[in-house]
Structure formats: structure tokens, C-alpha cells
Amino acid sequence: MSRILTGIQSTGTPHLGNLLGAIIPAIKMANDSKNESYLFIADMHSVTQIKDAEQLRLNTYSTAACWLAFGLNYDKTIFYRQSDVPQVTELAWYLNCYFPYQRLTLAHSFKDKSNSLEDINAGLFTYPMLMAADILLYDADIVPVGKDQLQHLEITRSVGNKFNHQNGETFIIPESKVDEESMLITGTDGEKMSKSKNNVIDIFLDEKPLKKQISAIKTDSLPLEASKDWKNCNLFKLYKLLSTEKQAETMKTNYIKGGYGYGHVKTDLLNLILTKYKSEREKYNFYMCNLDKLDSILKAGAVQASKTADEVLNRVRIKVGFN
Ligand code: ADP
Ligand code: TRP
Numbered sequence: 439m440s441r442i443l444t445g446i447q448s449t450g451t452p453h454l455g456n457l458l459g460a461i462i463p464a465i466k467m468a469n470d471s472k473n474e475s476y477l478f479i480a481d482m483h484s485v486t487q488i489k490d491a492e493q494l495r496l497n498t499y500s501t502a503a504c505w506l507a508f509g510l511n512y513d514k515t516i517f518y519r520q521s522d523v524p525q526v527t528e529l530a531w532y533l534n535c536y537f538p539y540q541r542l543t544l545a546h547s548f549k550d551k552s553n554s555l556e557d558i559n560a561g562l563f564t565y566p567m568l569m570a571a572d573i574l575l576y577d578a579d580i581v582p583v584g585k586d587q588l589q590h591l592e593i594t595r596s597v598g599n600k601f602n603h604q605n606g607e608t609f610i611i612p613e614s615k616v617d618e619e620s621m622l623i624t625g626t627d628g629e630k631m632s633k634s635k636n637n638v639i640d641i642f643l644d645e646k647p648l649k650k651q652i653s654a655i656k657t658d659s660l661p662l663e664a665s666k667d668w669k670n671c672n673l674f675k676l677y678k679l680l681s682t683e684k685q686a687e688t689m690k691t692n693y694i695k696g697g698y699g700y701g702h703v704k705t706d707l708l709n710l711i712l713t714k715y716k717s718e719r720e721k722y723n724f725y726m727c728n729l730d731k732l733d734s735i736l737k738a739g740a741v742q743a744s745k746t747a748d749e750v751l752n753r754v755r756i757k758v759g760f761n
Contacts, residue, residue: 443578453638455623455631503725518739530571570594662699
């Protein structure tokens with residue numbers, strides 16, 4: 439039996455791209471898995487970018503509510519908030535002291551972020567050490583991540599190996615796992631859907647603001663009567679992602695025959711989202727109105743996670759020269 443572990447950034451409510459590209463496949467894997475799985479919300483990492491305490495709290499809750507609404511089984515997966523197991527920061531410190539400064543200066547994600555963000559803090563720079571600690575603290579064997587995180591995984595393996603080499607076997611060295619089949623969802627402007635691009639569809643919004651997001655989807659300006667090109671239409675692509683085959687065929691016919699405007703398609707997309715995700719939207723709202731329920735689920739996960747964390751940290755402290 440392998441131990442699978444992954445972390446989720448909590449920089450806002452997950453959007454349709456996050457859901458279809460990452461969250462739904464990850465939940466399926468966690469729920470089906472014969473393996474042991476650990477899943478946590480990386481709220482300590484979020485402090486590198488978010489300095490508003492209320493915002494940070496809310497992001498964690500909405501991320502947790504989304505995973506639970508889409509069916510994450512928290513009896514099978516150890517589901518916790520990173521900050522509820524603060525042992526991770528102690529391990530991050532030791533790892534900091536075992537990893538060459540020069541190698542950290544080569545991290546792509548730091549270079550990207552330091553080019554685009556105003557607040558270039560030291561936490562952004564040592565981010566990979568906290569991430570390595572997230573993984574090594576739990577004896578993880580497999581870490582599913584997006585391609586952009588592969589370098590962080592290499593850094594994790596490297597610092598784990600370095601520590602083992604110097605002090606004898608202490609850490610399990612994890613493998614990364616990239617889902618090559620994951621879909622890339624386009625946003626309302628036809629570019630990759632991303633929080634930072636302001637082109638997202640947030641399926642958990644109330645009907646009115648959701649309608650507003652959908653009405654922002656860019657199309658050409660053909661008039662209602664005209665026959666339209668479904669093949670190159672971003673609105674059609676989004677509709678087809680969520681519809682049944684039959685619904686997509688009917689929509690194709692509407693495009694070709696004309697007399698069906700983009701406004702009609704947008705209303706159909708809105709209704710599709712509202713019906714398809716009715717139960718998930720209700721569950722999400724339930725959790726967001728019952729934050730104590732979310733807290734108790736996450737705290738129970740943290741109690742379990744802490745047991746492993748304490749064991750591993752004890753091993754490390756002895757090797758470092760404490761305990
Ligand atoms: P964002 O770009 O909105 O900031 P993140 O970088 O936090 O999103 O991504 C979280 C997860 O969602 C990652 O696994 C990422 O690969 C996936 N993801 C993000 N945007 C999309 C998208 N447009 N299509 C498919 N998957 C996506
Ligand atoms: N850095 C990851 C991201 O941006 C999130 C993350 C933090 C993570 N710690 C982790 C992922 C540990 C996997 C394992 O998506």
C-alpha cells in the first residue's frame with residue numbers, strides 16, 4: 439500500500455477550470471484508491487501572497503467546502519489544514535539548513551512570481567522548503583501534482599536525499615505523478631481559465647452574479663438569424679464540457695440552423711450549470727453556512743495527520759542532534 443499526498447493552494451474559491459482539470463479527477467482517485475491518501479489545504483503557503491486574515495480564513499473554508507461538496511470522502515482521506523499541523527514549520531527549518539541557497543535561487547516559480555508580484559518576501563523564496571516539509575513529514579510515496587510543480591518535487595527529493603546521505607535513512611523519497619490526460623479549460627476570454635486572469639466561471643456563485651460571468655463569455659458578433667460556427671466558438675466548447683452528447687448535438691443544430699443567438703446559448707449554459715451542479719451548490723452552501731462543521735472535519739483530519747508528523751519529526755530531531 440502506498441501513501442499518496444497532495445496539497446491544494448487556497449488562493450480563492452475554486453473555479454470551473456480547477457474543478458474539471460484537477461479537483462474532480464483527484465477526488466475520484468482518492469475515493470477509489472486502495473492506497474492511503476492525505477490531502478491538505480496549503481494555507482501557510484498562501485500567507486506568501488495574502489495578508490488579509492479574513493480573506494485567508496475564507497479561502498480555506500471555500501476550498502474545503504468545494505472538495506467536500508464534490509464528494510471527497512473524509513473517512514477515507516486524511517483531510518486537513520496545513521496550519522493545524524504546525525510541526526511542518528519546524529521540519530521546514532531543518533530542510534532550509536540542509537539545502538544550498540544557490541539551488542533555491544534557480545527555482546522557476548520564484549522567478550515567475552518575483553517578476554509579477556509586488557511583495558517579494560522571503561517566504562516566497564523558501565516556499566519550496568515548506569513544500570518539501572509538507573511531503574517528507576508524512577512519509578509520502580506518491581505526490582500527484584501539476585506540471586508546474588515538478589521542479590518543487592525535484593527539490594523535495596534532493597533535500598530528502600541530502601539529509602539521508604548525511605544522517606542515514608530518515609526520509610522516504612517520494613515520486614511525483616503528473617496526470618497527462620488532464621484537460622485544459624478555457625476561460626470567458628478564450629485564454630486558459632485562471633484566477634489571475636479574471637476570466638473564471640465560479641459555479642458556486644448565486645444565480646445573478648453567475649449569469650453576469652457567463653454573459654462575459656466572448657463570442658463573435660454574428661446576428662441572431664445567422665448560421666454560426668460551433669467549431670471555433672468558446673461558448674459552445676464550455677457548453678459541451680458540461681452537457682450530455684445529446685444536448686451538445688441539439689446545440690450544434692441550433693448553431694447551424696440560425697435563429698438562435700448567443701444570448702440563448704448563454705441562458706442554456708447558465709441553466710445547465712444550475713441543474714448539473716444543483717446538489718454540489720447546495721452542499722457547498724451548507725458548509726459555508728456551517729463553518730463549525732468544516733472546522734470539525736478539518737480538525738479531525740489534523741489529529742490523524744499529527745500522529746504521523748510527530749513520529750517522523752521525532753526521527754528527524756534525533757538525527758539533527760536534539761531529543
Ligand atoms: P489558477 O490558475 O486559477 O491560479 P491554480 O494554479 O491554483 O489555478 O491551479 C490549481 C489546480 O487547478 C492545478 O492542478 C491546475 O493544474 C488546475 N487548473 C487551473 N486552471 C486550470 C484550467 N484552466 N484548466 C484545467 N486545470 C486547471
Ligand atoms: N505548491 C503547490 C501548488 O501551488 C501546493 C502545495 C503545497 C503542494 N504543498 C504541497 C502540492 C505539497 C503537493 C505537495 O499547487
